[in-house]
Amino acid sequence: MEMKLQSILDNPHKRPIIIAGPCSAETEEQVLQTARDLAPQNIDLFRAGIWKPRTRPGSFEGVGTPGLKWLKKVKEETGMKVTTEVAKAEHVYQAIKHNIDVLWIGARTTVNPFSVQEVADAIEGVDIPVLIKNPINPDLGLWVGAIERIYKAGVTKIGVIHRGFSYHGDTPFRNVPRWQIAIELKRRFPDLVMICDNSHICGRRDTLFEVAQQAMDLNYDGIMTEVHPTPDDAWSDAKQQITPAQFQELVNNLVFRDATTDDIEFLETLDHLRKEIDHIDNELFNLLGHRMELADSIGQYKKRNNISILQTTRWNEILEKTIALGQAKGLSQEFVTTVLRAIHQESINHQEAVMSAEESKIGG
Known part of the structure; x- marks a missing residue:
């Protein structure tokens, strides 16, 4: 399918795109404190999980709709745009109702065409950018299919998030990057904005910079990193989150490569x-x-x-x-x-x- 895609941002040529914020919105104070600390860092999108699909029941599954009011306060207080994950139609309706700027579809949703279609049907007719994470398993067809379903719903501001793939065996990653799969997707859709979710690839904070730099070396359009005021106390994915100060240091040390030159x-x-x-x-x-x-x-x-x-x-x-x-x-x-x-x-x-x-x- 030939697609005419637009940038997810108002400035189509901005690079890198910086997305940061906590894995989960836990409390209003935690969300606002993270946002206040990140606001001076020229963040493009403030992220926070409102609904959290967890592997096993009993884990923290997000605060739900009340957390959307906190994101609305982030916009009002800092001026930053906000983004959150949606997995079903009700999530979409509530997110749009609370003026969320960008939606993203998570890996557990991308892997299920029925779920993606439900989200696509809910989005149809709404001019809102959508980011699509790769499916959990290394299936390029599923990833492409999710993009096509969202595009058929009338959305042209589409980007993807590379968060790595599940792997059974010894590996230094939480989710093995398998860079070639993401590179092949970019080859097929050169205009597609591609973001690296270094937090979910690494699963640990000590390798976040290395993976983010590799993404920049591969000409990715930006990074998505989980940031928390007190990472060790986070209610989800504590080991892969960093403080706002650590995130600023990470971004400041990244080397951003040019795609080409006239030399x-x-x-x-x-x-x-x-x-x-x-x-x-x-x-x-x-x-x-x-x-x-x-x-x-x-x-x-x-x-x-x-x-x-x-x-x-x-x-x-x-x-x-x-x-x-x-x-x-x-x-x-x-x-x-x-x-x-x-x-x-x-x-x-x-x-x-x-x-x-x-x-x-x-x-x-």
């Missing part, structure tokens, strides 16, 4: 280096093509000798050897493993195709 020498040098990369890519795919031809031959030989495709001992040997070789070349274990698994799977696919083709001949 002729830079452009010529970059063009030369990119051509070298293109040449290497061509060589890589020529080699991979030859490798798959060998896989075809191995598949034929295994078929003739009635040998199974997967040879676990051989695969383990290749994996260990290649990881060591990659590390010696300055390549991370994660990168080498990801690439090698993809190559190995393609080799298996080729061998399966060879065996299936020969079996169909026998069956015919």
Whole structure:
């Protein structure tokens, strides 16, 4: 679907966009104190969760509609625009009634097309910007589908929030970023405003700057960070929140990159280096093509000798050897493993195709 998207802000070229505020609106004083501390920092949107979808019942699930009056006071007292999460039609109606400036759809909602459609139906006919977080699981189609549903409701001021993806296993992140998924979304929709939610990616305050800087290096349009007057006392997600002073230090230390430049020498040098990369890519795919031809031959030989495709001992040997070789070349274990698994799977696919083709001949 071709979409004509507008900026979520009045100033369409502002970068970076800064969104900050507490994970949850807990009390009126807590919300207003955070807002007062953030107001001098040129915040674009003050965020606070009013309704909090929690994994298990019994956890703090937000103060609900009364908290919207606190956000209205934030606007009146500081002049900052405010944003909150909506997950169903009633949330949308109440947020609009209380003059919330921007809505966002959370990861637990994005993952469910029925819920997204309910929100879209409630928004239809209302000129309000909407930010859409990625779904919990790494499914680009669900993310795109949510964008399309909101756009079909007549909303053109749409942005996305990259908050990382759930992952079962050892990882330094609360939600693994999987940057390539967000990059692919941006490739498909170049005009889409993309915000990095470093709080939910990290899940811990000591790595917030590192992730925010990586987002800036990747040409993201801004960051969304959870800020609380006393983070350790927060009623939700205490470990990933920081004080307003810490947030100001984080933003002040960020290096914001330009998307491009008019410098002729830079452009010529970059063009030369990119051509070298293109040449290497061509060589890589020529080699991979030859490798798959060998896989075809191995598949034929295994078929003739009635040998199974997967040879676990051989695969383990290749994996260990290649990881060591990659590390010696300055390549991370994660990168080498990801690439090698993809190559190995393609080799298996080729061998399966060879065996299936020969079996169909026998069956015919």
